Amino acid sequence: MFESGQVLQEQYQLQHPLGRSPQGRQTWLAIDSATNPPEAVILKLLVFTEMKWDDLRLFEREAQVLKNLDHPRIPRYRNYFLVEQSHSQLCWWGLVQDYIPGRSLQDLLEQGTRWSEQEVRQIAEDVLHILNYLHGLSPPVLHRDIKPSNLVLDHAQQVWLVDFGAVQDQVAVTGVSFTVVGTVGYAPLEQFWGKPVASSDLYALGATLIHLLTGIAPADLPYRNLRIHFSDRISTNSSFISWIEKLTEPALEKRFSSVHEAHEALEQGIDSEITPVSDRIQTVCSTQSRKIQCIRPHIVVKQTSPQMLKIKVRECSPSINNNRDPLFGFYCVWGLMTCVLLPFIGAAFAFIFAFVLAYFVSSRMILSEARKIDPENANSIRFDAAGNRFEVTTRSRFSPRRESGIISAIRYLSITSSQVYISQYASYTVWVVTIRANRNYIVNWGLTEEECIWLVNEIQIWLDAKN
Numbered sequence: 001m002f003e004s005g006q007v008l009q010e011q012y013q014l015q016h017p018l019g020r021s022p023q024g025r026q027t028w029l030a031i032d033s034a035t036n037p038p039e040a041v042i043l044k045l046l047v048f049t050e051m052k053w054d055d056l057r058l059f060e061r062e063a064q065v066l067k068n069l070d071h072p073r074i075p076r077y078r079n080y081f082l083v084e085q086s087h088s089q090l091c092w093w094g095l096v097q098d099y100i101p102g103r104s105l106q107d108l109l110e111q112g113t114r115w116s117e118q119e120v121r122q123i124a125e126d127v128l129h130i131l132n133y134l135h136g137l138s139p140p141v142l143h144r145d146i147k148p149s150n151l152v153l154d155h156a157q158q159v160w161l162v163d164f165g166a167v168q169d170q171v172a173v174t175g176v177s178f179t180v181v182g183t184v185g186y187a188p189l190e191q192f193w194g195k196p197v198a199s200s201d202l203y204a205l206g207a208t209l210i211h212l213l214t215g216i217a218p219a220d221l222p223y224r225n226l227r228i229h230f231s232d233r234i235s236t237n238s239s240f241i242s243w244i245e246k247l248t249e250p251a252l253e254k255r256f257s258s259v260h261e262a263h264e265a266l267e268q269g270i271d272s273e274i275t276p277v278s279d280r281i282q283t284v285c286s287t288q289s290r291k292i293q294c295i296r297p298h299i300v301v302k303q304t305s306p307q308m309l310k311i312k313v314r315e316c317s318p319s320i321n322n323n324r325d326p327l328f329g330f331y332c333v334w335g336l337m338t339c340v341l342l343p344f345i346g347a348a349f350a351f352i353f354a355f356v357l358a359y360f361v362s363s364r365m366i367l368s369e370a371r372k373i374d375p376e377n378a379n380s381i382r383f384d385a386a387g388n389r390f391e392v393t394t395r396s397r398f399s400p401r402r403e404s405g406i407i408s409a410i411r412y413l414s415i416t417s418s419q420v421y422i423s424q425y426a427s428y429t430v431w432v433v434t435i436r437a438n439r440n441y442i443v444n445w446g447l448t449e450e451e452c453i454w455l456v457n458e459i460q461i462w463l464d465a466k467n
Contacts, residue, residue, distance in 0.1 A: 001090075002026065002045065007033075008083055008094060012043055025059075025165070029099065032078070040099040041078060044165075048091040056093070062164045063095050065141055071133045073126065073160050075100055100160050105212065106149035115212050117236045123212065124266065126159035127151065127205050132259040135198045142196050146204035147186045148211055185219030189226070189250060199255045202262055206247025213244075226250035268411065268436070307385040309462045311455065313445050379445045381455075383407060383462060392441050409437040410463065413456045415449070435459075 006014045011034045018027040030043040046059045066077035075097040083092035105123075115123070127146065134141040143150075143164065152160040182191045188203040190196060207218040207228065214221065214233045222229045228248050231241050243266055249255040256262035383390045384407075391404045414434045431452045433443040447455065 001047075002028070008043070009079075009081055012041065012094075012096065014043070015040075018042070030096075032096070040101075042075065042097045042099050044095040044097075045083065046093050046095075048093060058165055059093060059095065066095075066097065066164055068137075069134075069141070071130060073130050073158065075160065075162055097162075100152050100154055100162065102152045102154035102160070104149050104162075105151045105153060105208070106147070108153065109148055109211065109215065114215060117213075117240060120209055120212050121240065121266070123151070123159055124205065124209055125263070127161065127208075128259055128263045128266070130159075130161045131198075131201055131205070132263070135201070135259055140198060142198065143201050144182055144187070144191060144196055144204075146201055147183050147208055151208065185217055190252060197252065198259070199252060199257055202247050202256050202259070203249075206244050209244050210248070264411070306465075309383040309459075311381045311458060313379040313447070379443075381443065381459070383459070390435075392435070392443060394443075394445065403441055405435070405437045405439075405441055407463070411436045413459060415452045415456060 002014055002017075004014055004016055008014070008030075012030040012032060015029040015031060018029055020026045025047075026045045028043045028045065030041050031038050032041045044059075046056065048056050063077070063080040066074075067080075069077065078096040078098065079094070080096070081094050083094050131143070134143060143161065145163065145165065146161070150161065150163045152162055154160060182204075186204045186207040188196075188200050191200045210218055210221070210228055210230045213236060214230050216230075216233070218228050221233075227245070227250060231245070234241070243262075246254070246256060246265070247262065256265065379395050380393045381390065382393070388407050389404055390407050390410075391402055394401045414436065416432050416434065429449075430444070431447055431449050433447075433452050433455055435441040435443070443455070
């Protein structure tokens, strides 16, 4: 139908085709002779028939939305027209945009290009900046088809978002029929149901980043519980993997709800365990309708008023030191007394007498140390909504260590674990709660995983009640 060298609207000279779709859409590189000097442009052509009203509607919507966009990483709209062809029975529409010299990420993937974590993070930030502009318009503009072929990397290594053929200029459309748009593997379920939201574009971005990191299209990767399973195929920072996994959560309520939230998490980091708490934690007990309740004999919650919450953790049993076994003193005294008495009495008597003496001495040491434990200086967290402050107290052998912060600065709570190796044959797991505010407040009290989950849940319930 169209051929190189052909001039449309007495202005656009076709150079060579860049692609075509089954819907009858063609994309050409053309020269705009009306500019001085002539400039390269992208010319999209769509054939219209009575059977393709939906395609024409999307094409017109793309032109209308592009007219109102003004962003340095979105190709500028130039023209929209009906192609005048007296010798053809078909009706063609044309859309003209700026040409961006560069290569799409899809082309680079097909050539075998692989990106480092830092390069992929930069691509993510560039796309987030563009989405922040689109979603911030009134009404918000949803792209609905973010994928490697629609992201162009120019000669300055800057990312451009192109092809707004699936764009929607409303957050939701109800009571009307809809056209399913998007690409399998990149589009979330709610988009195929005709109910895209802002986080639908975030899902597509996450799926695109997975493709860049693994070199495999998301549709070709295994799925588990509707989630794209990819982490075992890359060796990347666990925090960045967790961020991408949250982008591609199939459930809307578990996904980042906005570009701002996603960008903040990318900058600050996101743990691989629990963020936010409601994603994984099951309520063990609630602070509602009670003043004091224990889930363990040594863990106590005190809610002295609606504005005050204090969680206190006492030691399970007295010990000489958190890092020393109480029996250590017993064995030391037993061995020492045996050696001292052995020259004066028989070996059997020395062994028995030293055992009894060591028992009484080590018991006195343990009881003496236990008396030094001040319940008020136990490990504790105190929240004061009236003063907008919280304080974390960690008991040590000599004096408690206190750290304070601002409640309104708390972004989220997390639980992390690490393996501590005693030897090459033995290890144990340490569970730590982290309060993410203006800085990280570490709560390392030697709690179990269940106790850490309970602790975070108690704090989250109280914080949610204050918001």
